Amino acid sequence: MALVSLTGLSVAFDGALALRGIDLSIAKGEAVGLVGESGCGKSVTWLAALGLLPPKAQITGSVMLDGEELIGASAPALERVRGGRIAMIFQDPTSSLNPVHRIGKQIVEALELHRGMTGSNARTEAKRLLDLVGIPDAARRLDAYPHELSGGQNQRVMIAIALAGQPELLVADEPTTALDVTIQAQILELLQSIRRQMGMALVLISHDLGVIAEACERVAVMYAGRIVEEAPVARLFQSAAHPYTQGLIGALPPMDGPRQRLAAIPGGVPEPWAMPPGCGFAPRCQFRSAPCDAGMPGLVGVSGQHRAACIRLAPAAMPVERMPA
Amino acid sequence: MKAGGALLEAEGLVRRYAMRRGILGRAVEVRAVDGVSLKLERGRTLGLVGESGCGKSTTGRLVLGMEAPDAGRVSFDGAAMPQPGSIAWRASRARMQMVFQDPLGALDRRLPIATQVGEPLEIHGVGARSERAARVEALLRAVGLRPDQGTRYPHELSGGQRQRAVLARALATDPALLVCDEPISALDVSIQAQVMNLLLDLQDQYGTSMLFVSHDLRAVRQVSHRVAVMYLGRIVEEGEPDGVLHEPAHPYSRALVSAIPHPGRAGQRIVLQGDPPNPADRPSGCAFHPRCPVATQVCARETPVLKARPDGRLVACHVAHGEITAGQGHAQKEAA
Amino acid sequence: MLHFVATRLARAALTIAMVVTFAFIVLRLSGDPAQIIMGADAPPEAVDAFRVAWGLDEPIWVQYFSYFWAILQGDLGRSMRDGRDAIVLVTERIPATLALTLPALAIKICLGIPAGIYAALHRNSLADRMVMIIAVAGFTVPSFVLGLLLVLVFAVQLGWLPSGGQESWRHGILPVITLGLGGAAVLARFTRSAMLEVLGQPYIRTASAKGVPWRAVVTGHALPNAAIPTVTIIGFMVGTLIAGAVVVESVFSWPGVGRLLVVAVANRDLAVVQCILLLVAITMVCANLIVDLLYGLLDPRLRAAPRKAA
Numbered sequence: 001m002a003l004v005s006l007t008g009l010s011v012a013f014d015g016a017l018a019l020r021g022i023d024l025s026i027a028k029g030e031a032v033g034l035v036g037e038s039g040c041g042k043s044v045t046w047l048a049a050l051g052l053l054p055p056k057a058q059i060t061g062s063v064m065l066d067g068e069e070l071i072g073a074s075a076p077a078l079e080r081v082r083g084g085r086i087a088m089i090f091q092d093p094t095s096s097l098n099p100v101h102r103i104g105k106q107i108v109e110a111l112e113l114h115r116g117m118t119g120s121n122a123r124t125e126a127k128r129l130l131d132l133v134g135i136p137d138a139a140r141r142l143d144a145y146p147h148e149l150s151g152g153q154n155q156r157v158m159i160a161i162a163l164a165g166q167p168e169l170l171v172a173d174e175p176t177t178a179l180d181v182t183i184q185a186q187i188l189e190l191l192q193s194i195r196r197q198m199g200m201a202l203v204l205i206s207h208d209l210g211v212i213a214e215a216c217e218r219v220a221v222m223y224a225g226r227i228v229e230e231a232p233v234a235r236l237f238q239s240a241a242h243p244y245t246q247g248l249i250g251a252l253p254p255m256d257g258p259r260q261r262l263a264a265i266p267g268g269v270p271e272p273w274a275m276p277p278g279c280g281f282a283p284r285c286q287f288r289s290a291p292c293d294a295g296m297p298g299l300v301g302v303s304g305q306h307r308a309a310c311i312r313l314a315p316a317a318m319p320v321e322r323m324p325a
Numbered sequence: 326m327k328a329g330g331a332l333l334e335a336e337g338l339v340r341r342y343a344m345r346r347g348i349l350g351r352a353v354e355v356r357a358v359d360g361v362s363l364k365l366e367r368g369r370t371l372g373l374v375g376e377s378g379c380g381k382s383t384t385g386r387l388v389l390g391m392e393a394p395d396a397g398r399v400s401f402d403g404a405a406m407p408q409p410g411s412i413a414w415r416a417s418r419a420r421m422q423m424v425f426q427d428p429l430g431a432l433d434r435r436l437p438i439a440t441q442v443g444e445p446l447e448i449h450g451v452g453a454r455s456e457r458a459a460r461v462e463a464l465l466r467a468v469g470l471r472p473d474q475g476t477r478y479p480h481e482l483s484g485g486q487r488q489r490a491v492l493a494r495a496l497a498t499d500p501a502l503l504v505c506d507e508p509i510s511a512l513d514v515s516i517q518a519q520v521m522n523l524l525l526d527l528q529d530q531y532g533t534s535m536l537f538v539s540h541d542l543r544a545v546r547q548v549s550h551r552v553a554v555m556y557l558g559r560i561v562e563e564g565e566p567d568g569v570l571h572e573p574a575h576p577y578s579r580a581l582v583s584a585i586p587h588p589g590r591a592g593q594r595i596v597l598q599g600d601p602p603n604p605a606d607r608p609s610g611c612a613f614h615p616r617c618p619v620a621t622q623v624c625a626r627e628t629p630v631l632k633a634r635p636d637g638r639l640v641a642c643h644v645a646h647g648e649i650t651a652g653q654g655h656a657q658k659e660a661a
Numbered sequence: 662m663l664h665f666v667a668t669r670l671a672r673a674a675l676t677i678a679m680v681v682t683f684a685f686i687v688l689r690l691s692g693d694p695a696q697i698i699m700g701a702d703a704p705p706e707a708v709d710a711f712r713v714a715w716g717l718d719e720p721i722w723v724q725y726f727s728y729f730w731a732i733l734q735g736d737l738g739r740s741m742r743d744g745r746d747a748i749v750l751v752t753e754r755i756p757a758t759l760a761l762t763l764p765a766l767a768i769k770i771c772l773g774i775p776a777g778i779y780a781a782l783h784r785n786s787l788a789d790r791m792v793m794i795i796a797v798a799g800f801t802v803p804s805f806v807l808g809l810l811l812v813l814v815f816a817v818q819l820g821w822l823p824s825g826g827q828e829s830w831r832h833g834i835l836p837v838i839t840l841g842l843g844g845a846a847v848l849a850r851f852t853r854s855a856m857l858e859v860l861g862q863p864y865i866r867t868a869s870a871k872g873v874p875w876r877a878v879v880t881g882h883a884l885p886n887a888a889i890p891t892v893t894i895i896g897f898m899v900g901t902l903i904a905g906a907v908v909v910e911s912v913f914s915w916p917g918v919g920r921l922l923v924v925a926v927a928n929r930d931l932a933v934v935q936c937i938l939l940l941v942a943i944t945m946v947c948a949n950l951i952v953d954l955l956y957g958l959l960d961p962r963l964r965a966a967p968r969k970a971a
Contacts, residue, residue, distance in 0.1 A: 037513035038484075052869055075875065083872035090863055090870075098864040099962055100885045109881075110871045145961040150600040161871060180376035181540055182597045185584035189596050207514055210586030237588050251518035253547035255570060255587065261525065262547065264518035268483040 002064075003028045003168055003201055004049070004086070009061035009071075010225075011041070011048045016272040018044050020225040020280075021061070023299070026169060031195060031202040033212030033233070035248070036222035039269050042205045045222075046171045050086060051078045084114040087162035091174040093154035097146035103130075103157050104142030107164055114165035129160040134190060152183035159190065169201040176211060188215050209248060213237065218305070221245045224270055224280030227299065231306040241308035244281045279311065287312055332501055332534045333365040337397035338387050340380070344605055353605045357383045359558035360397070362631075365502070368528065370535040372549030372566065374542055374581065376601050380558040381538045385504045388536065389421055390414055402501065419449040422495035426507035428487035432479040438490045439465070439475030445497040464493040467530070468523060485516035489523065496527065504536045509544060521547050542585055546570055554578045557604060557612040560631055564638040574638055574645040576617045576654075611642070619644050621652030669953060673946040680942040681732065684935050685725055693717075694929035698741050715741060728935075737939065738932030740925075747932040751918060751940060755903065757827065758910070758917030761836050762902045768841025769848050769898060774891065776845070777852025781860065782879065792849060799846025808839040808912040825914040836913040840906060844898055851894045855887040862886070889959050896952030900945040904937065 005025035011018045019041040026032050034042045047053050049063040049070060063070040065081060073081075082088075090096045098106060107126040111117040117125055123142065130138035133156040146154055155175060162170055172191060176184035192215055195202050206212050212219050213233050221229040221242065229242040240246045250263030267284040276282050278293040285292070291311055299307040340358040358380040365371045373381045386392045388399050390409045399406040401421065407413035422445075425431045433441060443461045446452060452460060462472040468489040479487055488508060495503060505524070509517040525548060527533060539545050545552050546566040553563040554575065562575040573579040583594045597616045602608055608615050614624040623643055631641040643649045688694075695711045696703075712718045716727065731738060737748045780792040799807075815835060816824035823832045859865065860883055868882045869875070898905075907919035914920070918937060925933035956963050 037515060050870065052866060079872045079874055081872070082870055088870040090867065092863060096863040096867045098868065098882050098886070100960060101882075109868075109873065113872050147962045152600055158867070161867075165872065180601065181542075181584045182376060182580055183600065184586070185594060185596050186598075188586070189594075208586060209514075210588065213588035214586050233588065248514055251515045253518075253521065253543040255543065255546070255585070256567070259547060261522050262518035264522050265515040266519070268485055268516065269513070 001028070002026060003030075003066060005062075005064050006045070006049060007062045007064070009045060009048060009063060010059070011044055011053065012058045013056065013272070017275065018057075018225055018272050019048065020275075020296070022222075022225075022227055024220055024227060024230075026201050026203060028168065029195075029199045029201050030218065031204065031216040033216035033219040034203060034205045034222060035207065035209055035212050035219060037207055037269055039224075039272070040222040041225040042222050043173050046088065046173065046203065046205065050082050050088065050171075052082075052088075079113075083110050083162070083165040083167065085165075085167055086169045086171060087165060087167040088171040088173065089155070089158040089162050089175055092178045093158050093175075094146055094149075094151055096158055097154055099146055102143050102145055103149070107142075107157070107161050110161050110164035126160075126164070129163055130157070132163065132194070133157070133160045134186075135160070150183075151179050152186060155179065155183075155187050156190065159187075159194070163194065163198070166198070167200060169203065170195075171203045171205070173205045174207065175204070177207070184211070191215060209237075209252065221248070224275065225272070226280060226296065226309065228281065228310070229306075229308040230299065231302075231308075235304075235306050239306075241302045241306065241313060242281075242310045243285045243287055245308075247284075279309075330367050331364050332367045333388060333399070333401055333536075334363075335384075335388050335397065335399045336362045338362070338384065338394045338399070339396035340383050340387055340392060341395050355605045356558050356607065357604060358387060358394070359607075361387075361555075361558070361560055362397075363388075363553060363560070363563075365534050365536060366550075367501075367534055368532040369551070370524075370528065370537050370549045372545030372552040373536060373538045373555060374540065374545050374552060375555035376540060376581075378557075378601055378604055379555040380604075381555050382506050384555070385423070385506050385536055385538045389423055389502075389504050390417070391423070416449075419445070419451075419498040420500050421502040421504065422498070422500040424488075424491055424495050424503060424505045424508045426511050428484065428491045428511070429479055431491050432487060434479055437476050437478055438470070438482070438493075439472075442475065442490065442493045442497055445494060449498050451498060460497070461493075464497055465490075467496065467527065468493040469519070483516075484512050485519055488512060488516075488520055492520075492523065492527070496531070496533075499531065500533060502534045502536070504538070506538045507540070508537075510539070510541065517544065524548050542570060542581060554581065557602065557607060559612065559641065560639070561613065561641045562639065563631070568636075568638060574634065574640040575613075575642045576619050576644070577613050580616075580618075618654040619651035620654045621649055623649050624652070669950055673950060676946055677939065677942045680938055681729065681935065682725075684938045685728060685931075688929065688931050688934060689721060689724075694741060694931055697929045732939070737936045740933050741930050742928060742933075747936040750933055751921065751936050754916065754918045754921050757915065758903060758906055758919060760833060761840060761906050761909065761915060761917065764833070764837045765840035765844065765906075766898055766902065768837065769844035770895065772841070773845035773848025774852050777849040777891075778856055778879075778884075778887075780849065780853045781856030784857065789853075792853070796846040796849045796853075799843050800850065802843070804839055804843055804908050805912050807843065808836070808909055811835050811839055812912075825912075827914075827916055832913075832915075836906070836909045836915055839909050839912075848891070848894055848898075852887065852891050855890040856883060858890075859883045859886045885959065889956065892952055892955050892959065896948045896955070899951070900948035903944050904941040 002025035006022050009022040010020055022045055036042045048057065048059050059071055061071065065085060070078065070081060097103065104123065104126050107129060108122045111122045111125055126142055127138045130141055135141050135153060135156050149157065176187050179187060188211065191202065204212055204215050216233055219231065219233050219236050220227045221244065223244050229240065229245045236245065237249065240249055247263065247265035251265060253262060265284050270276060270280060270283065276293065278295050279297055282288045282292040297309045297311045299309045300313055301307050302313060338358050338361045339356065342355045342357055343352040344355045361384050363371060373384060375381045387394050390399065390406045393409050401417065407417055439461050442464055443457050446457045446460060461475060465472050465475050470486060470489050470493065474482065482490065509520050512520060521544060524535065528535060537545060537548050549566050551563065552566045552569050553560045554569065554577065556577050562569060562573065562578045569578055570582055573582045580595045580597045595618060599616055602612065602615065610626045611624045611629050614620040617624065629641045629643050631639050633639055634646065640646065644651050695708045695717055699708050699711055716724060739745060740747055740750055776792050780789040783789050812824045812835060815822045822834055826832050865878060865882055868878045903918055904922065906917055907922060910917045910919035911923055922934065922937045
């Protein structure tokens with residue numbers, strides 16, 4: 001039984017489609033990676049699901065959380081979900097914390113909202129959470145301001161805030177991108193140990209396949225507002241089916257073996273207002289053929305849990321979707 | 326690839342800054358670069374790796390003479406680097422160029438790309454006006470841009486195209502040395518590969534020497550012939566990229582390598598505790614000892630020197646040189 | 662903290678000294694006070710006698726130092742017109758000016774800040790555009806134009822309010838509105854842009870993602886941050902409490918400090934002009950000092966030393 005399922009989730013800004021029909025489900029306790037380049041819609045997907053996009057964003061489709069529809073839900077209903085059942089942390093931890101409030105207060109705020117804790121109870125719990133995320137000298141750090149902590153520590157604080165509401169799903173949006181390599185390793189370890197302890201599901205959004213490979217069981221590759229491939233992590237690295245995924249893996253400099261030119265994907269990501277008529281990747285794809293431009297290919301099963309949206313996989317049986325208007 | 330002979334040599338570079346802690350604080354001396362020596366051969370690339378605050382970017386600026394070192398000297402093509410700001414220095418700048426992380430910030434938003442690519446030609450008086458247009462076109466092609474894209478403004482190009490434009494501008498005066506400061510970190514993965522390929526092609530074609538400053542060991546391996554790992558203003562290890570990547574000798578390099586996200590690596594990684602220390606508060610002895618898994622008491626007292634191991638690898642570590650046996654260190658693996 | 666206050670005070674003293682010096686130089690160089698006060702037709706002997714009496718025959722630097730020395734001792738000199746102490750002349754006008762500027766300040770704050778917040782929260786709505794149009798108008802229309810316009814409508818046309826003078830509280834209404842509206846417009850613009858800037862910050866998104874209701878996000882997370890730039894402008898407005906009404910006082914013939922300044926300048930009444938300038942400089946400097954201290958209260962980043970690694 002899926003904890004969260006997105007069906008046909010689409011988002012348009014000023015008429016330009018940023019997200020073009022996302023189908024994805026997250027099971028309880030599962031770790032799913034969402035990988036793709038800037039503008040592919042990986043962050044927009046979850047901001048849309050939680051109603052965190054500006055009002056001008058037009059959202060269609062469905063986001064079900066345990067049988068409860070989130071798209072179009074009332075403000076109080078969404079406020080209970082945000083931080084309470086689905087928590088989210090972001091890329092730049094230092095600017096994601098309010099500079100004028102002590103970190104203790106920022107944790108306690110979430111405890112009050114979702115667990116009704118106040119006063120010294122809340123403070124004790126906030127200290128426990130800081131201990132849990134590995135902040136040394138937690139009791140004193142409660143009274144620190146974000147600018148007094150390092151980026152890595154601030155990301156730990158963000159995680160503590162996220163954990164305050166005891167969520168069933170944590171969405172981590174590029175949580176290590178702004179951090180140094182050794183600090184990135186610390187945060188990834190922390191996310192994993194916390195997930196094991198709390199049995200919480202994790203959606204890890206990243207541009208870095210390596211990061212996702214380490215922390216996730218399943219990965220969905222996004223391109224131009226669509227999921228183009230979905231597979232268990234090991235399977236994806238062994239036999240990626242979509243040319244874009246193959247390109248992403250090929251673009252990663254190898255750690256060993258002879259050094260040769262990287263298999264770079266030519267060109268750049270299409271802008272939302274200038275989407276190709278059919279497959280979004282077609283203009284950069286070495287296997288492009290005429291049918292690629294006829295319509296957007298849907299996800300088809302490659303094997304087991306492995307699905308990809310490429311016309312070469314099953315040309316005859318290929319379900320072709322028309323662009324949503 | 327043409328090679329041979331040192332193009333750039335730096336010896337004992339030191340750069341200090343006075344950092345005031347707040348309005349009330351005393352000025353504290355920060356050694357951003359603390360005795361860095363490096364040698365770059367013609368047509369070769371030296372990768373400089375490390376985390377933020379390790380002094381790798383400052384080192385890049387020092388070797389270009391964009392900042393004057395407080396101690397040490399830089400020689401370029403066998404001659405000492407002229408005084409920064411002097412006429413000789415400005416003339417020498419045509420032969421060495423810098424490429425920054427943020428291509429949008431490095432370009433002037435109000436000028437079309439071709440004008441900016443041609444600017445160094447004008448500044449250094451290269452060629453006649455008519456020849457310059459042809460040269461700009463050739464440069465744009467060399468970096469994989471179409472000549473018609475020269476009429477565009479920076480905001481009309483994608484991030485990768487902008488970085489290509491920056492490279493074209495840097496190459497305009499046919500420099501012997503290119504210092505690239507995190508040239509790919511702001512780009513998407515598929516575009517990073519394009520730019521790395523481009524750097525290799527350009528080196529092949531023009532024999533440019535490069536100093537490639539990056540936090541990304543994978544990228545450094547891809548483009549460099551040698552790699553130097555920096556920690557808190559000093560080089561702690563230097564050698565062939567494959568050697569450093571596969572058999573890192575310094576405990577810090579080992580941690581850096583093991584921190585590279587890599588499918589299947591999870592579970593066997595060395596996770597360093599704590600944050601990189603503040604350069605204003607440099608630990609005694611080996612600066613890495615508070616985070617080092619094998620540090621001993623000696624490490625807290627005595628500063629290791631960067632010297633060659635029998636196999637030629639340069640390492641600054643008491644343990645790696647076998648002078649002492651590995652200790653328990655201060656860092657333990659995080660409890661799962 | 663002590664060090665901070667001490668440097669600020671030293672800087673403040675320097676600022677005031679510079680203002681005094683500047684005023685002295687400009688006023689001495691722009692015409693002979695003796696000639697102006699005695700009138701063009703005065704006999705040369707009378708003018709010379711006046712000069713000797715007021716020390717104007719001394720070399721300019723002697724005049725400057727004796728003037729400066731007197732100020733240090735708290736002696737601000739006497740009016741060359743009627744021989745009364747300049748400080749008395751000026752201080753007896755202060756209540757009248759404050760009677761205009763204090764209510765005007767209240768209008769600026771009570772009108773400008775809510776309007777700015779509302780406009781920012783309803784960006785690009787009709788209300789936002791209306792607020793901005795009014796704000797730009799209030800920003801660009803000089804106060805004498807607005808003042809005259811109000812006189813024309815409410816005094817001349819409608820006859821509801823008096824056009825000038827200081828006989829009753831009703832005489833104060835138009836000048837207060839004239840002063841208040843312009844300032845409210847400035848404040849609305851600043852508050853709006855400060856709010857918009859803050860609302861775009863990642864920590865606002867974090868607060869929403871935590872499940873904080875929007876109203877609490879605005880009051881608890883956005884406003885404290887937006888207050889920081891807004892306080893600067895309010896501080897500036899407090900600094901102009903004494904001398905910010907020169908034009909409006911002239912338009913409405915309001916006998917405040919501003920009017921006194923205009924008259925004193927026209928008469929080259931050096932002591933009075935310098936006394937007013939000194940007073941203005943002191944209020945300005947004090948307001949700035951308060952703003953600086955408030956910054957520390959509002960923004961913890963400015964309070965202590967940055968402890969982060971470089």
